[in-house]
Amino acid sequence: MMELSCSAITPYAITPYAITPYAITPFRHSPCSPLASMTRKNLILALLSLLVFVVLIALFWRDQFAHTPPSLRSLVGDQIEGDMQIYGESPRQDALAQRxxxxxxxxxxxxxxxxQGMMLEPVxxxxxxxxxxxxxAQGDEGAIARLQALRAQPSAR
Structure with a gap:
């Protein structure tokens, strides 16, 4: 039986069959397959490396999202009606709402x-x-409470 090698790939090497002068017989192991030289140990190491990579990426993104400020939706709670737009949910609507x-x-x-003060505070x-x-100055209770809280912090001065 004449088997094809990886160094001499022909259009016939794409199929999983060896061409012999008498018949076409299936390969037992394709010499061009990337898994042909993969042992069980190498396969386990590759899978473990992939798993470690995925876990590290997940931890990175979890850390990134842990430091994002809360959205205004969480600050206003149940006071939201169906037609209200929340800042941060749509960039196009945010620009209109901010103006x-x-x-x-x-x-x-x-x-x-x-x-306006709440939106500018982080910036x-x-x-x-x-x-x-x-x-x-106009008697807004939320603003009075926030000013008291900010002035009580030593870093706000």
């Missing part, structure tokens, strides 16, 4: 000023404090 919120805050709405604490103070 509308800023315009509303600039017109003097204390709730919008408080929300620009000085600007967030300005919005909190504007809302607190």
């Amino acid at each position: 509308a919120l800023l315009a509303d805050a600039q017109r003097g709405n204390p709730d919008a000023q408080f929300m 620009d604490m000085k600007e967030a404090m300005r919005w909190y103070e504007a809302a607190a």
Whole structure:
């Protein structure tokens, strides 16, 4: 029986058959197969390496998501109605909502000023404090409580 080697791959080597002068017989082990030289030990080591890689990637992403700030949906809880848009869920809607919120805050709405402060707090604490103070000056309880909490922290000064 004439068997094909990996160094001389022909179109006939693609099929799992050896060509002999008399008949076509199936290969017992394909010499070109990547699993042909894989022993049980090598297979177990490869699978364990893959498993370790997947676990490390999962731990990395878990750590990344553990440090993300909470979404506004979790802050407002059950107060959400069906037609309300939550900041962070749609970038296109977020831009529209942020422009509308800023315009509303600039017109003097204390709730919008408080929300503006909440959104700016992780980015620009000085600007967030300005919005909190504007809302607190109009009697917004959330802004007053947040200002007290921030001023009690030594790092906010």
